[in-house]
Amino acid sequence: MKLKTTRSYIACGESGAFLMEVADGMPAAEAVDMARTLTEGVSTLCERLYDEIDSGDSLIYGCEMRSISFLAGAANALIMSIDKAVRESEQNGQ
Numbered sequence: 001m002k003l004k005t006t007r008s009y010i011a012c013g014e015s016g017a018f019l020m021e022v023a024d025g026m027p028a029a030e031a032v033d034m035a036r037t038l039t040e041g042v043s044t045l046c047e048r049l050y051d052e053i054d055s056g057d058s059l060i061y062g063c064e065m066r067s068i069s070f071l072a073g074a075a076n077a078l079i080m081s082i083d084k085a086v087r088e089s090e091q092n093g094q
Contacts, residue, residue: 003028003089008081010073020074022081031078038075042068 005026009018022031045068052058 003082003085005031005078005081006084006088008077008084010070010077020077022077026081028082028085031082035075035078035082038071038078042071042075045071 005022005024005028007024008022010020010022011018045064049060049064049068052060
């Protein structure tokens with residue numbers, strides 16, 4: 001049996017309501033690949049923002065920071081989903 005994701009949620013917005021979720025049954029390898037892509041994007045955006053801040057010539061917008069936060073949250077939800085699936089698999093002796 002190949003490892004599959006478990007349901008996990010991404011909180012969005014100021015209310016903290018769960019507006020997105022990781023679905024049950026997605027192959028873990030696909031979830032890891034997507035999480036890796038998201039974290040690479042977060043890293044790239046942070047490097048760009050650092051360069052802009054360091055140069056002192058550009059404005060940084062709040063929406064940029066919120067976007068980074070959302071991407072990091074999505075990657076975290078994927079990782080949490082896989083972590084939960086691994087723990088459940090270990091408990092069930094699979």
